[in-house]
Amino acid sequence: MKLLVTGGAGYVGSVCAAVLLDRGHEVVVVDNLSTGNRDAVPAQATFIEADIKDVAASVLDDGEFDGVLHFAAQSLVGESVVAPAQYWSGNVVTAIALLDAIRASNTPRLVFSSTAATYGEPDRTPITESMPTAPTNPYGATKLAIDHAITSYANAYGLAATSLRYFNVAGAYGDFGENRVVETHLIPLVLQTALGQRAKISVFGTDWPTPDGTAVRDYIHVLDLAEAHILALESAQPSTHRIFNLGSGTGFSVREVIDACARVTGLPIAVEDAPRRAGDPAVLIASSERAIAELGWSPVKTDLDVIVGDAWTYLQKLGDRSHAAASTV
Ligand SMILES: NC(=O)c1ccc[n+]([C@@H]2O[C@H](COP(=O)([O-])OP(=O)(O)OC[C@H]3O[C@@H](n4cnc5c(N)ncnc54)[C@H](O)[C@@H]3O)[C@@H](O)[C@H]2O)c1
Numbered sequence: 630m631k632l633l634v635t636g637g638a639g640y641v642g643s644v645c646a647a648v649l650l651d652r653g654h655e656v657v658v659v660d661n662l663s664t665g666n667r668d669a670v671p672a673q674a675t676f677i678e679a680d681i682k683d684v685a686a687s688v689l690d691d692g693e694f695d696g697v698l699h700f701a702a703q704s705l706v707g708e709s710v711v712a713p714a715q716y717w718s719g720n721v722v723t724a725i726a727l728l729d730a731i732r733a734s735n736t737p738r739l740v741f742s743s744t745a746a747t748y749g750e751p752d753r754t755p756i757t758e759s760m761p762t763a764p765t766n767p768y769g770a771t772k773l774a775i776d777h778a779i780t781s782y783a784n785a786y787g788l789a790a791t792s793l794r795y796f797n798v799a800g801a802y803g804d805f806g807e808n809r810v811v812e813t814h815l816i817p818l819v820l821q822t823a824l825g826q827r828a829k830i831s832v833f834g835t836d837w838p839t840p841d842g843t844a845v846r847d848y849i850h851v852l853d854l855a856e857a858h859i860l861a862l863e864s865a866q867p868s869t870h871r872i873f874n875l876g877s878g879t880g881f882s883v884r885e886v887i888d889a890c891a892r893v894t895g896l897p898i899a900v901e902d903a904p905r906r907a908g909d910p911a912v913l914i915a916s917s918e919r920a921i922a923e924l925g926w927s928p929v930k931t932d933l934d935v936i937v938g939d940a941w942t943y944l945q946k947l948g949d950r951s952h953a954a955a956s957t958v
């Protein structure tokens with residue numbers, strides 16, 4: 630297939646672009662490098678440095694694409710609470726421009742990066758797709774709004790669409806992994822602390838209603854996630870919008886993640902307790918039963934030590950190319 634990958638200079642988009650190329654697909658990446666890195670784009674991909682909102686119509690019109698994978702977004706929960714305008718414009722206005730370009734060019738398939746944050750604070754876990762959506766932060770609200778728009782575009786205009794609601798993505802694939810200029814995600818931050826690139830890791834909240842008082846998340850390996858994108862593309866049906874949760878099905882607390890990082894690296898990690906981060910829910914654990922049943926998805930890298938181990942191997946290989954800049958969010 631000929632595929633447009635938006636956000637392919639970012640973490641998940643670059644891994645998915647690399648896996649798609651490995652499977653023989655043709656990939657065009659559009660990325661404005663707002664959080665991504667030029668050198669993360671796989672060498673065999675065509676790269677266009679631009680805001681997807683500005684170029685979606687011309688790129689799709691020229692290309693006879695078989696599908697779009699839309700990863701490009703602003704995606705930091707804490708930042709979305711203090712700068713929501715940036716999220717409504719950057720995520721929703723951009724996605725509508727892309728949907729209109731997809732419609733105008735009759736591009737048949739779309740896979741969209743949705744998120745666990747669309748569910749907000751669930752009253753039980755694991756979270757299934759039929760549970761209520763009630764985001765606790767603007768980031769999740771913008772992603773939910775885009776999911777609604779996709780449903781109506783699929784129903785009215787024939788699009789074969791899939792929203793994949795990722796839980797917490799982690800791990801790496803060869804030369805592709807997490808290397809953000811401003812890093813806020815737990816696993817890379819803890820590993821950078823082990824490497825001595827940061828003085829300590831802050832635990833955001835020790836009074837959550839969880840067994841050890843720290844927040845619980847479901848970590849999914851980025852390679853298992855890439856497989857789900859390929860399955861979604863291959864099985865897409867016109868005029869249908871499918872929604873799938875994707876996680877490993879097990880929750881790990883912040884302290885358990887730090888322990889796994891200490892185990893995998895064999896290095897001491899300085900930890901400090903800190904207040905809760907605005908917009909965070911206490912526990913997010915996925916039920917991926919629908920993806921397993923309907924997509925035939927079968928995650929293999931579900932062990933936390935394997936996920937952390939792959940991230941650790943990648944970070945060590947990065948060496949001087951690592952952007953271990955101070956986190957500000
Ligand atoms: N990482 C996670 O744990 C996680 C979990 C759930 C959902 N998601 C979603 O997956 C997607 C990818 O996340 P990520 O962690 O790889 O983020 P990332 O920040 O590493 O990558 C996003 C990429 O999109 C680019 N971009 C942003 N706005 C753009 C625009 N308007 N035009 C062109 N390029 C633009 C950025 O430069 C960056 O390269 C996002 O949509 C995110 O919301 C991520």
Ligand SMILES: O=c1ccn([C@@H]2O[C@H](COP(=O)(O)OP(=O)(O)O[C@H]3O[C@H](CO)[C@H](O)[C@H](O)[C@H]3O)[C@@H](O)[C@H]2O)c(=O)[nH]1
Nearest residue numbers: 704706744745746796797813814815831832833844883906
């Ligand atoms: O320095 C840190 C960083 C994070 N955390 C905690 O670790 C957990 C995971 O935090 P991340 O920032 O790694 O990930 P989030 O759960 O906030 O969000 C991620 O997963 C969400 C879905 O679950 C969204 O989709 C979002 O895009 C993606 O960043 C949270 O409880 C957070 O408070 C800390 O304690 N210290």
